[in-house]
Amino acid sequence: MSMKPIDFDRRYGELDQVVSAYLGQPADDEQDRPSRALQAYLRHTWHTRPWALPVAEQQLRAYAHNPPGRLRQRLGEFYPVPDIGLPESEIQGWLLLLADHIKQSVENGEVPRPSPLPDTHWEWHARFPELGQFLGGWFSQDMPDEFTDHEAAVRDFADSTDRTLVARLVGEIRELLALGLEEADHALAVAELGMELEPPGDHSAGSWLSTVADELSGFGAEYA
Structure with missing residues (x-):
């Protein structure tokens, strides 16, 4: 046992x-x-x-x-x-x-300095756990079989997830975007965190994450 x-x-x-x-x-x-x-x-x-x-x-x-x-x-x-x-x-x-x-x-109090960019796959998920759950759970290769588009998947996440976790996800997205990374790093970030699809339309990874954060913040206001 x-x-x-x-x-x-x-x-x-x-x-x-x-x-x-x-x-x-x-x-x-x-x-x-x-x-x-x-x-x-x-x-x-x-x-x-x-x-x-x-x-x-x-x-x-x-x-x-x-x-x-x-x-x-x-x-x-x-x-x-x-x-x-x-x-x-x-x-x-x-x-x-x-x-x-x-x-x-x-x-010895040897505290490693913070790094703008996580250095390993483990560190990406340790630092952005809710974003990893969101991207890996809603935007795997199976997403087109379950939802009509990216927006529908985001809405399903918002409708089925506790508001506290939604707020944490928004905070993690804002933190990632506030790091001032290059767009190539945003693409790396979403790949490391489990996204297996391209962003919708003409969006880059960074602009799509910004849109998602705005949408989820709007859902929060709607349900408040």
Whole structure:
């Protein structure tokens, strides 16, 4: 029987956040240099959930020193480390190296500077979670089979989603647009966040996002 969610989070929740940051990224951490994936995790976590960093260090060390035995594996009460491109014999040392990097960052107050553009796929979704849900859920390749056009999909999102989440999405879109990115970066952003279609009509990715934010703000006024 698999673990209950609260037990999983208590033992492995932040460990999972760290390891998930490596999906699609090389685990090429060195003693004097954290990898690109770990730098993205540190940057985002320092600026959003700094209290989670000591939890991550503790969970990484606990897992490395006490890997799941056969009983826990048979019961499903363990965290299966995804394939991050390292031999199984190197996983323990890698987890301890990550814990050391996080400990050094916390103890020395080494806070990574904010970056206008997220550096990894994980960081895009960690920084813009509601936008990722919106683009990936309503604008996949299946969208033309479900809706007549982009506007209909936006309206369906507005009609079926809690107003608090709609407001968060509008805020994330405004934040992205306020970064002053080039249009190529806007196109990169929507692709990283799950959009599999081109914007409608003559819209660029940036102009379409601006229109969506205006429309969703209007829906909020309509239903207030």
